[in-house]
Amino acid sequence: MFIGHFTERPYQDPKSGYFGATGKSIKDLTVSNDIYDPILGSDLYNRYLDEKIYAEEMGFDGLMLNEHHSSPFCMGSTVNVEASILARITNKAKIVLLGNVLPIWDDPLWLVEQLATIDMISKGRLVSGWVRGTARESVAHNSPPAYNWERFQEAHEFIIKAWTEPGPFRWEGKHYQYRYVNPWVRPYQKPHPPIMLPGVVSRDSVVWAARQRIPYVMLATQLEPTRQSFEVYKETAREEGYEAGPQNFGYLWKVHVDETEELAEEVARKFVQGPSNPFNAGNEGTANLALNKLPGMTSRRKTLPTAQVATANRGGQLSRSFEDQVDDHTIIFGTPKTVIPKIRHVLEYLRPGSVFFWDGDGAMTHDDQMRSLRLMGEEVLPAVREIADELELPSSFEVDPKTGKKFDVMEPETPDEIAATPRD
Amino acid sequence: MAGEISKFEVQEIMIPEGKLQMRIAGEGEPLLLLHGELGFPGWMGYHRTLSEQFRVMAPSHPGYDGSDRLDWAMHVSDIAGVYLQILDDLELSGIKMMGFSMGGWLAAEMAAMDPGKFSKLVLVGPMGVKPEKGEIYDLFLNLATEFLEESFLDPDSVEEYATIRPGEPSPEQEELWEVGREQSARLAWKPFMYNPTLPHLLRRLKTLQTLIVSGKQDSIVPFDSLRIYNESIPGSLLSLINQSGHRPEIEKPDDFLKLVTNFLK
Numbered sequence: 001m002f003i004g005h006f007t008e009r010p011y012q013d014p015k016s017g018y019f020g021a022t023g024k025s026i027k028d029l030t031v032s033n034d035i036y037d038p039i040l041g042s043d044l045y046n047r048y049l050d051e052k053i054y055a056e057e058m059g060f061d062g063l064m065l066n067e068h069h070s071s072p073f074c075m076g077s078t079v080n081v082e083a084s085i086l087a088r089i090t091n092k093a094k095i096v097l098l099g100n101v102l103p104i105w106d107d108p109l110w111l112v113e114q115l116a117t118i119d120m121i122s123k124g125r126l127v128s129g130w131v132r133g134t135a136r137e138s139v140a141h142n143s144p145p146a147y148n149w150e151r152f153q154e155a156h157e158f159i160i161k162a163w164t165e166p167g168p169f170r171w172e173g174k175h176y177q178y179r180y181v182n183p184w185v186r187p188y189q190k191p192h193p194p195i196m197l198p199g200v201v202s203r204d205s206v207v208w209a210a211r212q213r214i215p216y217v218m219l220a221t222q223l224e225p226t227r228q229s230f231e232v233y234k235e236t237a238r239e240e241g242y243e244a245g246p247q248n249f250g251y252l253w254k255v256h257v258d259e260t261e262e263l264a265e266e267v268a269r270k271f272v273q274g275p276s277n278p279f280n281a282g283n284e285g286t287a288n289l290a291l292n293k294l295p296g297m298t299s300r301r302k303t304l305p306t307a308q309v310a311t312a313n314r315g316g317q318l319s320r321s322f323e324d325q326v327d328d329h330t331i332i333f334g335t336p337k338t339v340i341p342k343i344r345h346v347l348e349y350l351r352p353g354s355v356f357f358w359d360g361d362g363a364m365t366h367d368d369q370m371r372s373l374r375l376m377g378e379e380v381l382p383a384v385r386e387i388a389d390e391l392e393l394p395s396s397f398e399v400d401p402k403t404g405k406k407f408d409v410m411e412p413e414t415p416d417e418i419a420a421t422p423r424d
Numbered sequence: 425m426a427g428e429i430s431k432f433e434v435q436e437i438m439i440p441e442g443k444l445q446m447r448i449a450g451e452g453e454p455l456l457l458l459h460g461e462l463g464f465p466g467w468m469g470y471h472r473t474l475s476e477q478f479r480v481m482a483p484s485h486p487g488y489d490g491s492d493r494l495d496w497a498m499h500v501s502d503i504a505g506v507y508l509q510i511l512d513d514l515e516l517s518g519i520k521m522m523g524f525s526m527g528g529w530l531a532a533e534m535a536a537m538d539p540g541k542f543s544k545l546v547l548v549g550p551m552g553v554k555p556e557k558g559e560i561y562d563l564f565l566n567l568a569t570e571f572l573e574e575s576f577l578d579p580d581s582v583e584e585y586a587t588i589r590p591g592e593p594s595p596e597q598e599e600l601w602e603v604g605r606e607q608s609a610r611l612a613w614k615p616f617m618y619n620p621t622l623p624h625l626l627r628r629l630k631t632l633q634t635l636i637v638s639g640k641q642d643s644i645v646p647f648d649s650l651r652i653y654n655e656s657i658p659g660s661l662l663s664l665i666n667q668s669g670h671r672p673e674i675e676k677p678d679d680f681l682k683l684v685t686n687f688l689k
Contacts, residue, residue, distance in 0.1 A: 139565065142613075142614055144609065144610070144613040144614060145609060145613070146606055146607075146609045146610040146613065147610070289567055290564075290565050290566050290567050290570075291565075293567060293602065293605075294564065294565075295564055295602065295605035295606040295608065295609035296605075296606040296609050296610065
């Protein structure tokens with residue numbers, strides 16, 4: 001089991017008036033950055049980095065970051081900058097990017113170089129996820145939505161080639177062309193940093209991930225449609241001649257732990273009290289229908305079982321209540337004692353090898369997050385690891401999703417062996 | 425409705441990568457009509473009237489309505505090249521051509537590539553040229569219904585408004601609009617709805633009689649785009665129809681048809 005920590009890094013500014021359930025609802029891409037307070041922004045960026053350091057200290061395996069543009073719900077518009085900082089200020093945890101928005105890069109060689117640099121500085125701790133991005137990302141960087149999927153696939157192929165094959169080489173693709181590909185930084189990890197694919201909607205993406213044997217992470221979707229979407233992956237895997245296992249699946253959902261049940265509930269309710277977030281059920285804000293219909297962004301027919309739910313959620317304010325989410329386990333809160341069996345339920349239901357606890361979001365304060373991280377580290381993570389062992393849920397770092405076989409555990413060489421080995 | 429539909433026939437035009445739908449009606453000199461960004465708008469009053477004088481040829485462009493998409497075509501000029509090949513195959517030359525909105529841009533590209541193939545050119549509210557003042561309405565960041573509403577000055581006064589923008593569009597209609605928007609986005613997402621080199625290429629149209637027309641109150645394509653078309657095409661005529669938005673052929677059909685049929689004679 002691989003356990004990661006995630007927050008959207010919301011821009012929390014009660015005085016802006018845009019504070020979700022406790023303020024004005026946000027219609028996506030309609031809030032001017034004129035209200036941006038740089039002092040507050042600076043404090044928040046540093047706070048979220050501090051929380052990642054503490055998450056590592058408390059035993060999380062992964063520090064997950066995501067990227068969105070031009071919206072207050074997620075301050076992470078340059079995920080590689082945050083990852084670069086984590087590369088240097090953390091030591092052990094993997095830096096999980098879920099992920100870079102491939103299609104919006106007109107020059108993916110920058111990604112080849114930036115990500116390899118992060119892998120270098122972190123000494124091989126980068127997990128490099130890709131996303132197609134939402135409509136707002138394509139709008140913000142004016143990337144053609146109708147070619148989003150083609151650009152995604154071509155950029156992926158290009159990046160993997162640039163990471164794995166010696167340069168220089170030329171690339172003459174449909175969307176990207178280079179006359180001299182020979183980046184003077186190569187990934188620390190061989191053959192290249194592991195890839196993950198997160199998503200909620202696109203069937204194309206799941207099928208593609210399954211064909212490439214890339215682990216797929218479902219983001220805060222309801223349990224049954226998530227299981228059905230994993231089935232799409234599994235069916236594709238069978239067509240490809242392999243059995244997908246827990247190492248091929250990840251799941252992210254909201255988990256908050258606190259000192260008492262009362263406090264846990266009070267704080268968990270803050271999930272839906274921050275700036276409106278189209279992905280944060282219960283506080284999605286007002287749907288921008290034109291964004292939902294950005295031409296060509298997603299195949300109009302090839303969506304997943306989760307898509308219906310994901311888009312239904314974006315139909316307006318508070319479309320899925322806090323209570324509904326608690327009932328169906330997409331929000332879990334409580335003391336360590338009450339949280340652990342609920343997490344067990346999710347693990348049994350979905351059988352993911354990787355999980356990401358989405359916490360410290362909405363209107364939660366730094367203190368709220370730190371208490372939860374501490375209790376997770378002290379009690380929840382060890383218990384979850386035991387449950388995962390019992391349920392046999394290996395992560396993609398224990399069982400290679402490319403082969404379905406356990407990774408070889410390299411025993412460190414003894415001094416005698418080192419001395420006996422001829423060296424150049 | 426059935427009676428009206430029977431007034432034109434639908435032919436399939438074969439091209440190497442697929443087929444296009446072409447609606448044909450009337451007798452006389454060929455008049456090629458090129459639809460705009462949402463696809464073929466339906467057989468409207470102006471189609472009927474024009475088909476009384478001309479052999480109206482109204483195709484659906486590749487990727488719109490029932491016409492096959494060409495995956496390689498990423499620019500309006502690519503579609504222009506395809507149509508010129510089709511005209512070659514049909515052995516048509518010296519014909520009249522009229523394009524609406526994005527179809528006006530397409531017509532201008534075709535004419536710039538092969539001005540000798542055409543005898544008269546009418547550009548109706550043409551997109552395709554970057555205005556120095558104002559901006560072309562962003563139909564990709566607005567819904568099809570919003571775009572259509574913005575295309576008329578006074579919807580209440582428009583007889584065919586309910587046809588072009590039904591109060592409750594059918595799922596089939598919504599799907600056709602989305603197909604059209606997607607194909608338009610494939611061709612003109614960036615730069616949005618213009619070709620920066622087009623004004624320089626339009627000088628070749630000096631021997632082609634050209635009429636540029638739109639509604640005086642067009643809030644989709646700024647007047648400045650029309651001005652640049654007018655200045656770039658030597659000898660072209662520019663005419664604005666009073667009390668009309670972007671779709672004078674539907675909002676003021678009588679004024680529009682009087683103007684264009686007079687020009688096309």
